[in-house]
Amino acid sequence: MDKIIIDGGKKLNGDVHISGAKNAALPIMVSALLTPGVSTFHNIPDLVDIKTIKKLLRNLGVKIEGESTVKVNTENINNCEAPYDLVKTMRASVLVLGPLVARMGVARVSLPGGCAIGARPVNLHIKALQDLGAEVELKDGYVDAKAKRLKGTTIYFDISTVTGTENIMMAACLAEGTTLLKNAAKEPEVVNLADVLNAMGAKIIGAGTDIIRIDGVDQLHPIEASVIPDRIEAGTFMIAAGITGGDVRILGCEPSHLDALILKLRDAGMEITIIDGGIRATTRKKIKSVDIKTLPYPGFPTDLQAQIMALMSVANGLSVIAETVFENRFMHVSELMRMGADILIHGNSAMVKGIPKLKGAQVMATDLRASASLILAGLAAEGKTELSRVYHIDRGYQEIEKKFSALGADIKRVSG
Numbered sequence: 001m002d003k004i005i006i007d008g009g010k011k012l013n014g015d016v017h018i019s020g021a022k023n024a025a026l027p028i029m030v031s032a033l034l035t036p037g038v039s040t041f042h043n044i045p046d047l048v049d050i051k052t053i054k055k056l057l058r059n060l061g062v063k064i065e066g067e068s069t070v071k072v073n074t075e076n077i078n079n080c081e082a083p084y085d086l087v088k089t090m091r092a093s094v095l096v097l098g099p100l101v102a103r104m105g106v107a108r109v110s111l112p113g114g115c116a117i118g119a120r121p122v123n124l125h126i127k128a129l130q131d132l133g134a135e136v137e138l139k140d141g142y143v144d145a146k147a148k149r150l151k152g153t154t155i156y157f158d159i160s161t162v163t164g165t166e167n168i169m170m171a172a173c174l175a176e177g178t179t180l181l182k183n184a185a186k187e188p189e190v191v192n193l194a195d196v197l198n199a200m201g202a203k204i205i206g207a208g209t210d211i212i213r214i215d216g217v218d219q220l221h222p223i224e225a226s227v228i229p230d231r232i233e234a235g236t237f238m239i240a241a242g243i244t245g246g247d248v249r250i251l252g253c254e255p256s257h258l259d260a261l262i263l264k265l266r267d268a269g270m271e272i273t274i275i276d277g278g279i280r281a282t283t284r285k286k287i288k289s290v291d292i293k294t295l296p297y298p299g300f301p302t303d304l305q306a307q308i309m310a311l312m313s314v315a316n317g318l319s320v321i322a323e324t325v326f327e328n329r330f331m332h333v334s335e336l337m338r339m340g341a342d343i344l345i346h347g348n349s350a351m352v353k354g355i356p357k358l359k360g361a362q363v364m365a366t367d368l369r370a371s372a373s374l375i376l377a378g379l380a381a382e383g384k385t386e387l388s389r390v391y392h393i394d395r396g397y398q399e400i401e402k403k404f405s406a407l408g409a410d411i412k413r414v415s416g
């Protein structure tokens with residue numbers, strides 16, 4: 001298994017280019033299931049999760065070609081099952097449920113099971129599909145769903161759910177009549193998907209607000225579209241500039257998707273400037289502690305919680321970081337503590353007392369964003385950090401060690 005080795009303490013300087021957003025690319029590639037024909041998607045990141053969704057779509061009979069530009073041919077769907085093997089490695093596989101029922105009238109999708117960051121049930125996806133008139137049975141660990149044609153209705157999500165909103169928004173495009181999604185997720189990835197669906201001929205208004213209206217249509221047509229830049233990757237590089245005392249231009253990102261982080265980093269004493277083509281992140285002073293509470297968008301993203309915790313672990317003062325989206329997303333804490341961080345977990349909050357310097361250590365990645373946090377900690381630490389189980393990072397960051405090394409970090413991947 002590969003490892004990442006970092007010799008910490010180098011200030012990062014220079015330009016980094018942000019890849020397409022994993023969490024937008026996944027639903028957008030799946031959305032092609034709603035149309036018969038060839039759709040073309042640009043700015044697809046080169047990630048393990050993208051390989052997994054390709055495998056899943058191919059398993060349904062979809063033909064796929066290309067890497068950063070992907071052609072998805074959905075003419076012949078000959079299987080409506082998402083098997084356990086694929087769903088357990090990537091929960092976003094559940095996104096095929098809504099589109100398959102809407103276009104094919106039937107779907108069999110494995111229940112994802114537990115996950116390192118929380119229980120993450122899909123009950124809200126299932127309930128909403130039932131509200132649209134699908135017959136759903138849970139049997140042998142699978143969701144079996146069928147419907148002659150889904151019927152538009154009003155759906156209320158108890159919790160704002162990103163993939164739940166995406167799944168049902170896709171399904172409702174081909175339903176008969178109007179669907180209203182209330183307490184819908186407002187993430188930019190939901191908006192990107194709605195734009196793609198509208199280009200396919202769907203009638204969606206309100207994406208980006210908590211009420212989305214979808215007027216069902218009889219059929220959609222293939223299109224050519226682009227994926228938005230990855231705001232979590234961009235945020236990770238902004239924090240990297242902060243933790244190493246560097247000066248980094250983060251190019252190709254969308255600053256308006258990053259307001260919560262930008263304002264927090266400014267409060268922490270960083271200089272964050274919106275420049276032509278992206279963001280410049282610099283640090284001239286010692287980082288000050290700030291408190292963080294993760295929330296659905298436009299709140300502070302849970303997907304940046306682990307990374308900002310690494311920054312807070314070397315800030316001046318005490319920071320309280322509350323995780324309200326997932327119930328178990330503190331797996332990085334004990335690893336950061338192996339590097340000397342002073343962190344106390346109490347319920348869903350972590351009290352982080354800043355220390356002057358982290359020390360390199362052998363650490364283990366437990367999930368995607370935890371891995372990013374440990375890499376950031378390693379970049380700032382004194383001495384050598386060895387990160388194992390780096391397959392987690394390859395799920396969501398394209399060539400992360402190459403991007404950091406181009407900024408001056410001493411980082412390499414070794415196999416074995």
Ligand code: EPU
Binds near residue numbers: 123
């Ligand atoms: N939830 C339920 N029932 C449901 C659905 C969600 O209880 O049926 C709960 C979850 O357990 C969680 C909360 O609702 O406590 C919000 O979860 P959400 O459904 O929004 O998460 P998701 O759609 O499974 C997406 C991203 C995650 C990101 C979250 C929150 C994708 C493919 N994944 O997951 O990304 O953390 O939204 O923003 O879009 C990552 O990229 O590292 C990652 C985990």
